Amino acid sequence: MTPRRVAVTGMGLICPLGRDPEAVFRDMIAGRSGVSALDAFDTTGFEVKVAARVRDFDPGAALPGELGAFLERGLDRKTAFGLAAAGDALASAFGAAAPSSVPPARRGVHLATGLTSTEVPEAEQDFLAHLDGRGAYDPRSAGRAAARNDGLFAYRHMTDLCAALVARRAGAAGPVLTNHGACAAAAQAIGHAFHDLREGEIDLAVCGGFESMIHPFGVLSFALLGALSTTTDRPPEAVSRPFDRTRDGFVIGEGAAMFVLEPLDLALARGARPLAEIVGYGSSLDAFRVTAPAPHGAGAARAMRSALRDAGLPPEAVGYINAHGTATPLNDAHETEAIRAVFGGPGRAPPVSSTKSMIGHAVAAAGAVEGVAVVQALRHQVLPPTLNLRDPDPECDLDYVPLVGRPASFEYAVSNSFGFGGQNASLVFRRWEGPA
Amino acid sequence: MRPSRADVVVTGIGLVTPLGTGREATLAGWREGRSAVAPIRAFDASGFPWTHGAEVADFEPRRHLADRKAIKLMSRNARLAVHAAGDALAQAGAGAVGAGEGEGCGLFAACGYEVPEMDDVVGMMAGSRAEDPAGDAPAPGEGRVPLSLRRLFESGRHRMNPIDxxxxxxxxxxxxxAITHGIRGVNLSVGPWGGSALAAVGEGAKALLRGSCEAALVGGTDAQVNPFDVSYLGTRGLLSSTGACRPFDRGRDGTVPGEGAAFLLLEGRARAEARGARALARLAGWGSGAAPGDGPADFGAPGGPEGYGGAAERALHRAGWDPGDVDLWVADGWGTPRGDAAEEEAARALGLPASAERLFTKHRLGHCGGAAGALDAGLAVALSTGRGARILAWAGDPSGAAAAVCLEATP
Known part of the structure; x- marks a missing residue:
């Protein structure tokens, strides 16, 4: 069949700057930061002191009543984020109405998330019960703990629970998938949903990512990998500084973002108002090392080229790139090199910015949360800035929209997400030109 | 060289299963009628209500993985996957990954969580328990043992290798x-659920038809015979307490945890012919479905009848087959009471013919998690190549998601 155009008709966002995509974007273009002191747990003796945490979020209120107390007790933080964002996205696309004109088998759910939950109370309950009297690991203790099962162990560690619940809420009986592509995961979920819609597999998709790793095990793991900023001589909101000469790692974030996607013709026929179009998706593998990105950003460049080819666009059509821009020394240098290879050097490449400077790195949800920023940038024709970029790195010589947002006139934007292990993904969004 | 819808073929099958490391070892074990289900050896399971599993007993990393230096970087499911992928690529022959730097080869796989090294993780946490002021440590397994975060950070720094x-x-x-086999193209790593590996097969096929890649390695890997996964599956009520998986039997009471990896190499027929590679089967159709369930804590039977049935309807429709065309039905056969009943119901509603042979594996191979669907489908093709069978394979998960494929084995 002829490829169909794909419209974004709904968005839901839970991020450190808030839950309302309009207000969050206003904060972004004003250069406000959602990074603050890491107070989720006691960090005495630990070198990481900041995080971009979602505040004022009540998981209980995020849940639909029909889930009941059982799941409410077992639900972990990231799954609650995901459900809340999906609910907001469906409400923004359909209001109170259900998407009843689309048969259930033609509705899909493509989500992305990271590891199973290791929040502290759960870790205590689920793992420390596995010790013998001397504190050594004893599988027999693990067995006895499982035999005494409180019914919640599995739900705490069920990373496909969110997709199953979102599918139920959206009435989806088509493809329901959750992927684990590390930091590229949410972009991959959106990309696969986009392809399924474009190619006529389905007529409605809920897609995006949800993540929360601001717990001791998550922060410790990234710290051991040397990926996190250990800056303490700046205020928290000034720590995340992508493309800056002094950058020293990322600030861990959390949250969720979900999109409702529909074929443009069906969306317009039902009177929906498109927020943007998605026109391209591409991915690649570094196949280099598990510990470092490929030299010269070769994998990242392949992902961007693959997305542009998929969109049928020349590089010069792109007016903005939302960078992966983690603020690790390697990522930002490699990503810059990759953008130069695909789009040309300074003066030829479009403006690039990293919204991680304000909301941190939402890990598996990053591509979705940043996708919302891209859609808002297209709608408002304003580029969100790279906060804290005051001392440009000579190796990073592109236009990174430092400090505050900038009005621009542009039709296409690329969003990059690159994962540990060398999984890379790029999405191409298009401004919706019709009546808004 | 974008294939048309009718032209996606399988040219390589790689299997690492509890019946043996490698496709040939697995086929030999299957033909001998062996079962790999046995009391768990990987750890002391005597404290668990579920004591049996299906382990890959003959897998030796230093023998089966060429790059010995990489072994320490890999957890078990990565090791199994690297070997199974190599098995598939070897059968597919020279040029399977393609010219250039491998950017033309896609990789779509359901990957298990890497949680088996519990000794390390829990050991680190054990060193992080708060001192009990009274001096007597809580009895093992009795309630919560508070963590000292300060100790966790110290212990983590000293005991945890960044590689872990x-x-x-x-x-x-x-x-x-990707690293071992030089694969650099489009990709997706799906979560490790019952239907995920078959969903990955479908994603690979779509990427080929779109022209996003010229070949796609598709499948899955999982190593579930460890305390964490056994706890997970067991507390979900999916494991047999008698230690015997009995699919479709009146006395069935659950499945047993297994481990393994399975990959298929997909490409267009013209590319295969140009390389001189033999088409083992044609991938005629694929599809996904979901049965969302309705109770608060109820995620249905594995797949649910609507999940299996919906996935199969889509796969059959794409293949242009009637249900009556199916010669070989590769059933999921978890051996759980509700799951198997849901499959029977879906098969009846779909109208699968009584004459279709039914193949299922979990009574002998256990449930190999993320690898399961691709493992069953790969085994079915390997057993049917040369017979010309029309195969419908499906797999599903208690969350309600299921996937199906139609494969026409080469006569």
Whole structure:
């Protein structure tokens, strides 16, 4: 069949700057930061002191009543984020109405998330019960703990629970998938949903990512990998500084973002108002090392080229790139090199910015949360800035929209997400030109 | 060289299963009628209500993985995956990954969580327990043992290798397959659920038809015979307490945990012919479905009848087959009371013919998690090549998601 155009008709966002995509974007273009002191747990003796945490979020209120107390007790933080964002996205696309004109088998759910939950109370309950009297690991203790099962162990560690619940809420009986592509995961979920819609597999998709790793095990793991900023001589909101000469790692974030996607013709026929179009998706593998990105950003460049080819666009059509821009020394240098290879050097490449400077790195949800920023940038024709970029790195010589947002006139934007292990993904969004 | 819808073929099958490391060893074990289900040897399971599993007993990393230096970077499911991927690529022959730097080869896989090294993780946490002021440590397994975060950070710094932090990332098996075999194209690492490996097959097929890649390595890997996964599956009520998986039997009471990896190499027929590679089967159709269930804590039977049935309807429709065309039905056969009943119901509603042979594996191979669907489908093709069978394979998960494929084995 002829490829169909794909419209974004709904968005839901839970991020450190808030839950309302309009207000969050206003904060972004004003250069406000959602990074603050890491107070989720006691960090005495630990070198990481900041995080971009979602505040004022009540998981209980995020849940639909029909889930009941059982799941409410077992639900972990990231799954609650995901459900809340999906609910907001469906409400923004359909209001109170259900998407009843689309048969259930033609509705899909493509989500992305990271590891199973290791929040502290759960870790205590689920793992420390596995010790013998001397504190050594004893599988027999693990067995006895499982035999005494409180019914919640599995739900705490069920990373496909969110997709199953979102599918139920959206009435989806088509493809329901959750992927684990590390930091590229949410972009991959959106990309696969986009392809399924474009190619006529389905007529409605809920897609995006949800993540929360601001717990001791998550922060410790990234710290051991040397990926996190250990800056303490700046205020928290000034720590995340992508493309800056002094950058020293990322600030861990959390949250969720979900999109409702529909074929443009069906969306317009039902009177929906498109927020943007998605026109391209591409991915690649570094196949280099598990510990470092490929030299010269070769994998990242392949992902961007693959997305542009998929969109049928020349590089010069792109007016903005939302960078992966983690603020690790390697990522930002490699990503810059990759953008130069695909789009040309300074003066030829479009403006690039990293919204991680304000909301941190939402890990598996990053591509979705940043996708919302891209859609808002297209709608408002304003580029969100790279906060804290005051001392440009000579190796990073592109236009990174430092400090505050900038009005621009542009039709296409690329969003990059690159994962540990060398999984890379790029999405191409298009401004919706019709009546808004 | 974008294939048309009718032209996606399988030219390589790679299997690492509890019946043996490698496709040939697995086929030999299957033909001998062996079962790999046995009391768990990987750890002391005597405290568990579920004591049996199906382990890959003959897998030796230093023998089966060429790059010995990489072994320490890999958890078990990555090791199994790297070997199974190599098995598939070897059968597919020279040029399977393609010219250039492998950017024309896609990789779509369901990858298990990398949680088996519980000794390390829990050992680190054990060193992080708060001192009990009264001096008597809580009895094992009795309630919560408070963590001291200060000790956790200290202990983590000293006891945890950064490599271990990487190993637990859920896409690492895919990263190692890509690195070992030089695959650099489009990709997706799906979560490790019952239907995920078959969903990955469908994603690979779509990427081929779109022209996003010229070949796609598709499948899955999982190593579930460890205390964490056994706890997970057991507390979900999916494991047999008698230690015997009895699919479709009146006395069935659950499945047993297994481990393994399975990959298929997909490409267009013209590319295969140009390389001189033999088409083992044609991938005629694929599809996904879901049965969302309705109770608060109820995620249905594995797949649910609507999940299996919906996935199969889509796959059959794409293949242009009537249900009556199916010669071989590769059933999921978890051996759980509700799951198997849901499959029977879906098969009846669909109108699968009584004459169709039914193949299922979990009574002998256990449930190999993320690998399961691709493992069953790969085994079915390997057993049917030369017979010309029309195969419908499906697999599903208690969350309600299911996937199906139609494969026409080469006569």
């Amino acid at each position: 932090a990487l190993k637990v990332l859920p896409n690492m098996a895919m990263a190692h397959v």
